[in-house]
Structure formats: structure tokens, C-alpha cells
Amino acid sequence: MKFIESDVLKALSTVDDPDLKKDLVSLNMIKDIEIFSDTIKFTVVLTTPACPLKELIRQNCVDAIHEHMDKDLEVEVVMTSNVTTTRSSAPLLPDVKNIIAVASGKGGVGKSTVAANLAVALAREGAKVGIIDADIYGPSVPTMFNCEQEQPTVRQVNGKNVIVPLEQYGVKLISIGFLSPADSAVVWRGPMASSALKQFIGDTDWGELDYLLIDLPPGTSDIHLTLVQTVPVTGAVIVTTPQKVALADAQRGLSMFKQPQINVPVLGIVENMAYFTPEELPDNKYYIFGKGGGLNLSEKFDVPLLGQIPIVQSIRESGDNGYPAVLKEGITQEAFTDLAETLARQVAIRNANFEQTKKVEFKV
Numbered sequence: 375m376k377f378i379e380s381d382v383l384k385a386l387s388t389v390d391d392p393d394l395k396k397d398l399v400s401l402n403m404i405k406d407i408e409i410f411s412d413t414i415k416f417t418v419v420l421t422t423p424a425c426p427l428k429e430l431i432r433q434n435c436v437d438a439i440h441e442h443m444d445k446d447l448e449v450e451v452v453m454t455s456n457v458t459t460t461r462s463s464a465p466l467l468p469d470v471k472n473i474i475a476v477a478s479g480k481g482g483v484g485k486s487t488v489a490a491n492l493a494v495a496l497a498r499e500g501a502k503v504g505i506i507d508a509d510i511y512g513p514s515v516p517t518m519f520n521c522e523q524e525q526p527t528v529r530q531v532n533g534k535n536v537i538v539p540l541e542q543y544g545v546k547l548i549s550i551g552f553l554s555p556a557d558s559a560v561v562w563r564g565p566m567a568s569s570a571l572k573q574f575i576g577d578t579d580w581g582e583l584d585y586l587l588i589d590l591p592p593g594t595s596d597i598h599l600t601l602v603q604t605v606p607v608t609g610a611v612i613v614t615t616p617q618k619v620a621l622a623d624a625q626r627g628l629s630m631f632k633q634p635q636i637n638v639p640v641l642g643i644v645e646n647m648a649y650f651t652p653e654e655l656p657d658n659k660y661y662i663f664g665k666g667g668g669l670n671l672s673e674k675f676d677v678p679l680l681g682q683i684p685i686v687q688s689i690r691e692s693g694d695n696g697y698p699a700v701l702k703e704g705i706t707q708e709a710f711t712d713l714a715e716t717l718a719r720q721v722a723i724r725n726a727n728f729e730q731t732k733k734v735e736f737k738v
């Protein structure tokens with residue numbers, strides 16, 4: 375039987391993207407259809423390279439061709455991706471598809487550890503990733519990425535000086551920590567830190583990025599306001615630990631992004647230090663800080679729980695050694711990879727369902 379392109383599209387229109395709940399053809403995800411006598415070849419363009427459903431979608435496509443066309447056809451599916459965005463008309467950084475704020479209510483809950491490992495995990499999956507360390511109280515990106523001794527350079531683009539971010543483990547990075555020596559007790563005043571963040575956003579040569587993560591200071595500060603006033607932020611991730619005190623603070627952070635004047639979608643909550651696990655006995659879980667806190671918070675605010683990261687000695691060691699835990703095979707790699715994939719899915723869902731976040735304009 376001779377088939378034409380519309381037969382393939384008709385068959386594939388029975389396959390849904392499980393997250394976006396629409397069929398692949400309506401979502402414009404099918405490209406480059408080729409029809410040979412006994413083979414059908416096409417490309418599926420996913421919404422992120424970090425798609426955990428890649429294999430399921432591929433298999434569903436093969437099954438649909440067999441069911442709706444001919445069960446003996448050879449099916450070749452090329453899986454590729456084009457990260458979605460609502461930011462292409464943004465005045466600043468239009469080539470950065472998604473800006474993701476990583477925030478926490480309390481200090482020391484592991485926000486920077488999560489941000490650094492998320493960035494590396496997304497890059498490992500093939501995404502173009504950058505990170506801005508705007509944590510004025512404890513900029514840790516230079517240490518976590520083992521580039522404390524380095525300095526970003528400046529170059530001219532169209533007659534304008536721009537900062538060239540460093541690059542490590544496939545991630546472009548810049549830190550407020552590069553602006554002052556690590557051992558100097560610089561007390562950053564709000565306005566200085568805010569202008570540094572504006573420079574990192576407006577005067578830095580980020581090029582094309584799929585995800586730009588912003589590691590914010592703990593709590594709610596001037597820096598948070600500067601961020602949402604400077605660029606439309608795709609969404610926020612809230613990092614917490616399971617203790618009551620941390621959860622109460624996380625709730626305040628979450629509420630800030632949800633305030634109608636700010637209105638940044640919360641992509642989800644990460645419960646860090648969710649339980650202790652000895653690396654050699656990964657099935658043993660000890661809930662030393664309490665159990666279920668992250669889940670309760672996510673249910674209360676109706677936002678996803680993106681993942682639970684265990685307390686593992688090597689996560690602390692990797693941070694201190696400048697070699698992110700996600701690069702080391704084992705439970706830490708699994709935990710951060712799963713987290714990155716879940717976050718990437720939430721970004722795609724957010725982009726399919728909501729318009730670009732509006733930049734916040736405060737009237738005084």
C-alpha cells in the first residue's frame with residue numbers, strides 16, 4: 375500500500391504529549407517525515423532535551439504507526455528537542471529562553487547546592503545553561519564550580535563593553551563573588567548588589583541559553599525585587615528542608631512570588647535534606663528532620679513537589695571540592711538528574727499554559 379504524509383500525520387495525531395495533554399501533531403512536534411516502501415521516518419521535536427518521557431513517546435509513535443497504518447512497517451523515530459519559551463519578545467535577553475529564580479526562605483537549606491547541581495544536570499542532558507550567583511550573603515558558585523581563582527573577562531560587542539561569563543562543566547556562570555576577594559568582609563549594600571545583578575543580566579554576553587538559573591539570597595530582599603523589575607522571570611523554584619522552621623520561611627518566599635503585584639509562576643518546591651541515607655545503603659532512609667514537610671507545603675500552595683534530595687556526605691564534599699555531586703555516578707546523580715528532568719517538564723507545561731510573566735513595575 376502506498377502511503378502519503380497525511381497518513382503519517384493522522385496516525386501520529388493519536389499520540390499525546392503526556393504533560394501537555396495535546397497530540398504531537400497539533401503541538402507541531404512532528405517534522406521531516408520521509409516515506410519509503412517499507413519504512414517511515416520522522417523527527418519528534420520535544421520541549422526539552424531533559425525529557426524523561428522520551429522513550430515512552432517514541433514507543434507510542436511506533437505503536438500508532440503500526441496500529442493506524444501497517445503493522446509491518448519499519449519505523450525510524452529521530453528524537454530531538456527545541457526548548458520552549460515565552461520570552462522571545464522580552465526586551466532584555468530575548469535569546470535566553472527561560473529565566474528561573476532559585477530561592478529559599480531560610481539560609482543554609484542547600485539552595486546554592488541545588489541550583490548548581492540543577493544547572494549541571496540540565497547541561498548534561500544537552501541543554502544550554504547559565505547560572506547567575508546573586509547570593510550576596512554567601513556567593514558559593516565560584517567554589518562549587520571550582521573557579522575561585524578565575525575572573526570573568528570583558529570584551530566589546532558593537533562598541534559596548536560586555537562581561538564574558540566563565541564556563542565550567544558545560545555551564546556559563548557569573549557570581550557576585552567575583553566582584554570581591556573571598557576573604558574580604560565586604561558588606562554588600564542593597565543598591566550595590568542590585569546594580570551588580572542588573573549588569574549580570576543586561577551587560578553579560580550570555581548568547582543563546584535554554585535555561586538561565588538565578589541563585590538568589592535567602593529570604594526576600596531588594597535583590598528579588600530587582601530581578602522581577604529587570605526581566606520577565608519564567609518561574610521560581612523554592613528550596614526548603616523538612617523542618618518546621620524552614621517550611622515556615624519557605625512559605626513566606628513562596629507567597630512573595632505569588633503576590634498579585636509580582637505574579638511569577640512557582641514551578642515547584644525542592645525538599646533538600648529530605649532524609650539521611652548512607653551512600654553504601656541507599657535503601658536505608660532516616661527522616662532526621664521530619665517527614666512529609668515538602669509534600670505538605672506543595673499541597674497547601676498547590677504547586678508541584680519537584681523532588682526530594684537526600685542528605686549524603688558526598689553532596690557536601692562535592693560542593694566544597696568544586697565538583698558537583700551530579701557528576702558522580704550513584705544516588706546523588708540520580709536524585710539531581712530526576713530533579714532536573716521534572717523541572718524541565720514543569721517549565722514546558724508552564725510555557726504551554728501561561729503567557730510571558732510581566733516585568734514588575736512599581737509605582738511610588
Ligand SMILES: Nc1ncnc2c1ncn2[C@@H]1O[C@H](COP(=O)(O)OP(=O)(O)OP(=O)(O)O)[C@@H](O)[C@H]1O
Pocket residue numbers: 478480481482483484485486487488509511512513514591592646647683684685686687689690691693694
Ligand atoms: N543534600 C545535601 N546533603 C549534604 N550536604 C548538603 C546537602 N545540601 C546542601 N548541603 C551542604 O550544606 C551546606 C549549605 O548548602 P548551601 O550553601 O547550598 O546552602 P544555601 O541555602 O545556598 O545557603 P545560603 O544561601 O545561606 O548561602 C553546604 O556545605 C552544602 O554542601
